[in-house]
Amino acid sequence: MNLMGKKMLWGGRFSSSPKEKLLKYNSGENAQLDSLLIPYDIQGSIAHVKMLQKQKILSASEAGAILSALKKVLQNYKEGKFTLNPSLEDVHMNVEAEVTRLTPHGKKMHTARSRNDQxxxxxxxxxxxxxxxxxxxxxxxxxxxxxxxxxxxxxxxxxxxxxxxxxxxxxxxxxxxxxxxxxxxxxxxxxxxxxxxxxxxxxVAGTGWSIDRAYTAKLLGFEGVQENAxxxxxxxxxxxxxxxxxxxxxxxxxxxxxxxxxxxxxxxxxxxxxxxxxxxxxxxxxxxxxxxxxxxxxxxxxxxxxxxxxxxxxxxxxxxxxxxxxxxxxxxxxxxxxxxxxxxxxxxxxxxxxxxxxxxKELENGYACATELADLLAKKGVPFRSAHEITGEIVKECIKKGIWLLKLDANAISKKAGVKLLQNELSSALSPDKTRETRFKTAPLxxxxxxxxxxxxxxxxxxxxxx
Known part of the structure; x- marks a missing residue:
């Protein structure tokens, strides 16, 4: 890529072209990534040109030529015929350069906008x-x-x-x-x-041109305008x-x-x-x-x-x-x-x-229903802190004996806790299957x-x- 003697679109105040390695460094991944933005940049330009025509900043013939060129660039992009030239820095300059190649009126397309807002x-x-x-x-x-x-x-x-x-x-x-x-x-x-x-x-400071940003917003499907430039x-x-x-x-x-x-x-x-x-x-x-x-x-x-x-x-x-x-x-x-x-x-x-x-088996090995047992004892009148302690002692005994909570006898628990438990209510509390049936209801989304x-x-x- 040789840039010697090549004038950039913004090059009016410069006496020489930028070094190739400077542009390459500045652009970074831009040339590759900006390919994703090509259709959006063109769509934004179409709306901008239509607004410029509405405001009589562009004549109907000028706007028509530019719009025709923009649509041609978009079609070429879809067909894989338009790709970005890294020497033009970004998608904005590439699109403008291609439109200007297709029509000299393309030089007016950038009126009342900047690459910053673009x-x-x-x-x-x-x-x-x-x-x-x-x-x-x-x-x-x-x-x-x-x-x-x-x-x-x-x-x-x-x-x-x-x-x-x-x-x-x-x-x-x-x-x-x-x-x-x-x-x-x-x-x-x-x-x-x-x-x-x-x-x-x-x-950064808006424009002195009499533009209609609300109209551009409408064309692009925006809900409003970000007022402060x-x-x-x-x-x-x-x-x-x-x-x-x-x-x-x-x-x-x-x-x-x-x-x-x-x-x-x-x-x-x-x-x-x-x-x-x-x-x-x-x-x-x-x-x-x-x-x-x-x-x-x-x-x-x-x-x-x-x-x-x-x-x-x-x-x-x-x-x-x-x-x-x-x-x-x-x-x-x-x-x-x-x-x-x-x-x-x-x-x-x-x-x-x-x-x-x-x-x-994982639930049983982890004594997952111990909280249910403590709650059952509390519902029978045992203070929860006491029920928690009693249940902890029961779990400790089960670990020592190598048995699961589901194997516990209601009479033994009743005696230890000082309350009357029935075997079926104990088994229900200590069964993961029974717990899920009564507790975890979900609704269709x-x-x-x-x-x-x-x-x-x-x-x-x-x-x-x-x-």
């Missing part, structure tokens, strides 16, 4: 669609968890990685369902803040950071599920089919759910990206700073990680199997209300793309 616009258009896609994947995962809720099976609950109490697979699934739905609501909230038009803010310029990275926070929350939950499945599968309580596992190059017996380990690690990467995106924003004076372009690779890669992780986890959970006999919210968000975007 890149924020492109990023928001991109984020809107990705927020919707991630919301859809979250609901897909919740549907997989809903499928698990239909299975009537005991399940262990742990505290401090030790057996705590019996629950059900349905109850376990519902707990993650509810936590992911909080992330869904976070995405909706983020969408409302991302769905505001920044275009027209220009570099200085705020627009300064805010790059803010929504990206918020997006990464939501994605980090999602990945942390996925990492927890991953760790739990690894933990439970080692105990033989759950298993995944062969198609979700790999083997060892030396140990023939191995069956490893590698994707769970990779998912744990990728959650750490995303947390690191969140930390980086927040750190990039600190210590900058207000207005635009090129530091903020380094948020782009963090945003794009984090979105890819989250989407891939949600998709594979949703599929894997549908295939997960549980071993009821092994789970019941009405996913349609969440799907309706996604449809509403997609409606305007589909109109924008003519779908």
């Amino acid at each position: 890149v924020i616009l492109d990023t928001r258009l991109y984020m809107r669609e990705e927020i919707i896609r991630i919301a859809e994947l979250l609901l897909s995962l919740c549907k997989s968890l809903e499928s698990l809720k239909q299975r009537s099976s005991p399940f262990p609950a742990y505290t401090h990685t030790r057996i705590a109490q019996p629950i059900t697979l349905s109850y376990w699934s519902e707990s993650f369902q509810q936590s992911f739905l909080r992330d869904f609501e976070r995405l909706l909230s983020l969408y409302s803040r991302a769905n505001i038009n920044p275009l027209g803010a220009c570099a 200085h705020d627009v310029s300064t805010s790059r990275g803010e929504l990206e950071g918020e997006m990464l926070f939501v994605l980090a929350e999602i990945m942390i939950k996925l990492s927890r599920i991953s760790e739990e499945l690894i933990f439970l599968s080692q105990k033989g309580l759950v298993s995944l089919p062969d198609e979700y596992c790999t083997g060892s190059s030396i140990m023939p017996q191995k069956k490893n759910a590698d994707f769970l380990e990779i998912m744990r690690a990728r959650s750490s990467r995303l947390i690191g990206s969140l930390t980086a995106i927040l750190s990039i924003q600190k210590g900058l004076i207000s207005g635009y700073n090129s530091d903020s372009q380094e948020t782009k690779p963090l945003l794009f890669s984090s979105i890819d990680i989250a989407k891939g992780s949600l998709e594979i986890m949703a599929d894997a959970l549908l295939s997960m199997e549980t071993d009821k006999a092994a789970i019941l 009405a996913l349609s209300q969440y799907e309706g919210k996604i449809r509403e968000m997609k409606k305007k975007i589909n109109l924008l793309w003519g779908v």
Whole structure:
């Protein structure tokens, strides 16, 4: 790539072209990453040109020529005929250069805007669609968890990685369902803040041209306008950071599920089919759910990206700073990680199997129903603290004798506690199966209300793309 004698689109005040290695350093990953923004940059330019024509800043013939060129560039992009030239720095300069090659009126396209507000616009258009896609994947995962809720099976609950109490697979699934739905609501909230038009803010102080930012917002399906131009310029990275926070929350939950499945599968309580596992190059017996380990690690990467995106924003004076372009690779890669992780986890959970006999044995070996026994004694009139102590002594004796709580005799317990217990009520309290029947009721999740919210968000975007 030889830039000697090549004049940049902004090169009027320069007497020489920038060094090739300087442009390469400044652009970093921009040329590659900006390819994702090509359709959004063109869509933003189409809206901008239509607004300029409405305001009579461009004539009908000028606007028509530019719009025709923009649509041609978009078509070429879809057909793989338009790619970015790294020597032009970014997607904005590439699109403008190509439009200007197709029509001399392209030189007027950049009137009343800056790359500063352009890149924020492109990023928001991109984020809107990705927020919707991630919301859809979250609901897909919740549907997989809903499928698990239909299975009537005991399940262990742990505290401090030790057996705590019996629950059900349905109850376990519902707990993650509810936590992911909080992330869904976070995405909706983020969408409302991302769905505001920044275009027209220009570099940092707005423009003296008589533009109509509300009209541009309408064309692009935005709900409103970000009024203060200085705020627009300064805010790059803010929504990206918020997006990464939501994605980090999602990945942390996925990492927890991953760790739990690894933990439970080692105990033989759950298993995944062969198609979700790999083997060892030396140990023939191995069956490893590698994707769970990779998912744990990728959650750490995303947390690191969140930390980086927040750190990039600190210590900058207000207005635009090129530091903020380094948020782009963090945003794009984090979105890819989250989407891939949600998709594979949703599929894997549908295939997960549980071993009821092994789970019941795990619960019995961990004396998981001890709390139920203490509660039963308390209901019979024994002060709870005393019931707790009596039950602890009973567990200690069971451990010494190597017997399960379910084998206890009601008469012996009655004598020790000073209350009358019937064998059937004792057996009911000490049976994990009986406990789950009476205690852990879950309700079907009405996913349609969440799907309706996604449809509403997609409606305007589909109109924008003519779908």
